[in-house]
Amino acid sequence: MTAYVIARINVTEPEDYQTYASQTVALAEKAGGRFLVKGGTQTQVEGNSPDRHVIIEFPDHQTAMDWYNSPEYQRILPIAVSSSERDIVIVDGI
DSSP: OOEEEEEEEEESOHHHHHHHHHHHHHHHHHTTOEEEEESOOOOOOSSOOOSEEEEEEESSHHHHHHHHHSHHHHHHHHHHHHHEEEEEEEEEOO
């Protein structure tokens, strides 16, 4: 079953965050993922929303977890953690 990495992000250090973000597409694609949303224009219609949303599609939940836990992603993760506030979940599709 398809799974999605869904991230809600407030970027606090844009230059540092760009160093991280510029590497994520290639790493996700290498692991079988595909970005569906990466930033972009958003319109707030309800509630409170972060600055940025990201949705990455993976073939299944385990592949998404393997990508997140991969040495390559874990190597750049500290950049994201120090330059943003984030909520990230992996959700199975229907």
